[in-house]
Amino acid sequence: MSIEFENDQIRRRYEELDELIARGVEPYPHSFDRTHTSRQILETFRDDDPSPLADVAVAGRIMAIRRMGKATFFHIQDADGKIQCYIKADELPSQYEMLRLLDIGDIVGVRGFVFRTRAGEITVHARLLALLCKSLRPLPVVKEERDEHGNVIVHDAFTDKEQRYRRRYLDLIVNSHVRQTFIQRSRMITAIRRFFDERGWLEVETPVLQPIYGGATARPFVTHLNALDMPLYLRIADELYLKRLIVGGFEGVYEISKNFRNEGIDRMHNPEFTALEIYVAYRDYHWLMDMTEELLVTVTSQVRGEPTLLRADGTGIPLERPFRRVRLLDAISDAIGQRIESLSREELYTLCRRHDVDVAPSASKAKLIDELFSTLVQPTLVAPTFVTDHPVEMSPLAKRHRDDPMLVERFELYIGGMEIANAFSELNDPRDQRQRFEEQARLRAGGDDEAMVLDEDFLMALEVGMPPTAGLGIGIDRLAMLMTGAASIRDVILFPLMRPEHSQRPIEA
RNA sequence: GACCCCGUAGCUCAGUGGUAGAGCAUCUGACUUUUAAUCAGAGGGCCGCAGGUUCGAUCCCUGCCGGGGUCACCA
Numbered sequence: 001m002s003i004e005f006e007n008d009q010i011r012r013r014y015e016e017l018d019e020l021i022a023r024g025v026e027p028y029p030h031s032f033d034r035t036h037t038s039r040q041i042l043e044t045f046r047d048d049d050p051s052p053l054a055d056v057a058v059a060g061r062i063m064a065i066r067r068m069g070k071a072t073f074f075h076i077q078d079a080d081g082k083i084q085c086y087i088k089a090d091e092l093p094s095q096y097e098m099l100r101l102l103d104i105g106d107i108v109g110v111r112g113f114v115f116r117t118r119a120g121e122i123t124v125h126a127r128l129l130a131l132l133c134k135s136l137r138p139l140p141v142v143k144e145e146r147d148e149h150g151n152v153i154v155h156d157a158f159t160d161k162e163q164r165y166r167r168r169y170l171d172l173i174v175n176s177h178v179r180q181t182f183i184q185r186s187r188m189i190t191a192i193r194r195f196f197d198e199r200g201w202l203e204v205e206t207p208v209l210q211p212i213y214g215g216a217t218a219r220p221f222v223t224h225l226n227a228l229d230m231p232l233y234l235r236i237a238d239e240l241y242l243k244r245l246i247v248g249g250f251e252g253v254y255e256i257s258k259n260f261r262n263e264g265i266d267r268m269h270n271p272e273f274t275a276l277e278i279y280v281a282y283r284d285y286h287w288l289m290d291m292t293e294e295l296l297v298t299v300t301s302q303v304r305g306e307p308t309l310l311r312a313d314g315t316g317i318p319l320e321r322p323f324r325r326v327r328l329l330d331a332i333s334d335a336i337g338q339r340i341e342s343l344s345r346e347e348l349y350t351l352c353r354r355h356d357v358d359v360a361p362s363a364s365k366a367k368l369i370d371e372l373f374s375t376l377v378q379p380t381l382v383a384p385t386f387v388t389d390h391p392v393e394m395s396p397l398a399k400r401h402r403d404d405p406m407l408v409e410r411f412e413l414y415i416g417g418m419e420i421a422n423a424f425s426e427l428n429d430p431r432d433q434r435q436r437f438e439e440q441a442r443l444r445a446g447g448d449d450e451a452m453v454l455d456e457d458f459l460m461a462l463e464v465g466m467p468p469t470a471g472l473g474i475g476i477d478r479l480a481m482l483m484t485g486a487a488s489i490r491d492v493i494l495f496p497l498m499r500p501e502h503s504q505r506p507i508e509a
Numbered sequence: 510g511a512c513c514c515c516g517u518a519g520c521u522c523a524g525u526g527g528u529a530g531a532g533c534a535u536c537u538g539a540c541u542u543u544u545a546a547u548c549a550g551a552g553g554g555c556c557g558c559a560g561g562u563u564c565g566a567u568c569c570c571u572g573c574c575g576g577g578g579u580c581a582c583c584a
Contacts, residue, residue, distance in 0.1 A: 009534080012536075064544075071540090071542075071543080073544065075544085090541075117544090118542045142521090160521090161576070162576045261583075263584085264582055266578095266579095268583090418584095450582095450583080499576085
């Protein structure tokens, strides 16, 4: 086998690998009996009694080496953090020789006793050094130092966004804040599950591949099922299936799932993203606003230690109950200084033009209201705010407002200028639902390719009868952004969608 | 999709119309409590790709590829 090496460092490492094998070192052994993680040692070491840590075994990736002739210090990194190790040539002559052939990036196991160095760092003094995996590619080298206040100063951080997203494994190895971000994301989802499970609501799984896509207005990804020779769509939402389960008699169901929307990619959008949807029978959107507040305060407190979310600029967003609640038409009217509910489509269009809101002349009334809101109001909604009671044309799956049939019982939750949640008192009147679908069909015929598709089976389910139900959707990625202070959705998705690199282009069959 | 910015060593970045430089990393040597270890030396580059202008292009121009940002589209 001949390998063309990309650079001298990789060639060098392959040579070292051969030399290790020639010396009888197994470069890829099967296991290592670890007794402690780095953190367990750092947290339990006591200067007045080091004996409990007189024989520990740690394992991890070498992140720094300081060779000083016949003694060497190195740091290894495990999932918990880093710990320094110390090895002396006269104590372990053959393993010290092997260490010559090791590099930053190699994974090793160290068995020994724990002590504190003159410089004050808790360190594992090696009685055994074992190679666990030889690394054949150089890692980005990031150096850290501590200033007099103990703050970590990072030098030459691995920052190239393209490389960080494409080679997330490198990003995770060298950027500890990235590891923390994804740990927090995972804890957030765990906390959400716990919150729902404690209330007896059932986690379910519904189809990703759907013959009819629904539950949201968006362009879908289309695929094809060979077995039945039919098109299928990747789901854009779970809504219609979860409601069928409420019809079926479950009284609280939720799903945390990937949705797929064939639309733009930017700081707030990834073609596949994670959504939470939950439906609870016999409840309405008022109850749901209270529940949403409690959910967010509980989850944020558990993940961040306090009920405060974090913006990318470092400022906090305290979650103080109750969240502000404002009706959509009031919010827009206040921003404009003029009531808008009785305006015609043409008057709304003129209003948009006057306020520099960019809209197509053919835009529907719902679209114009949406544009006015998202341009004039949404950016101002930093503190958590429920925006409620949307016009019925904007919300084909929501129940009409009990006080005004032109509106629906709906809320969207905005935090940090982002839409985080969307919820309704769910429409369960099958005749009204059919009319709404028919209106969507007219929009589709008029060229709106994001309008909803009529789903006869869903209507049949509503005819069987769905109890009054409250339904909520939360954008998990966006919530994770606020949980971690991320500026881009790509920073909270492990493998965000990227255009393939040239060498990785799929070959046409 | 439109516009703006970016692409130089493994990483982070300088730089110039006369085919390249720093720090870290790598290699050689010294060093048995170092810690951005230190000290002395060395190697490493299709300057994103392809054209064009020019005696000569990493630099100027055009196109393409990739990334970032803004807008549009959109949860």
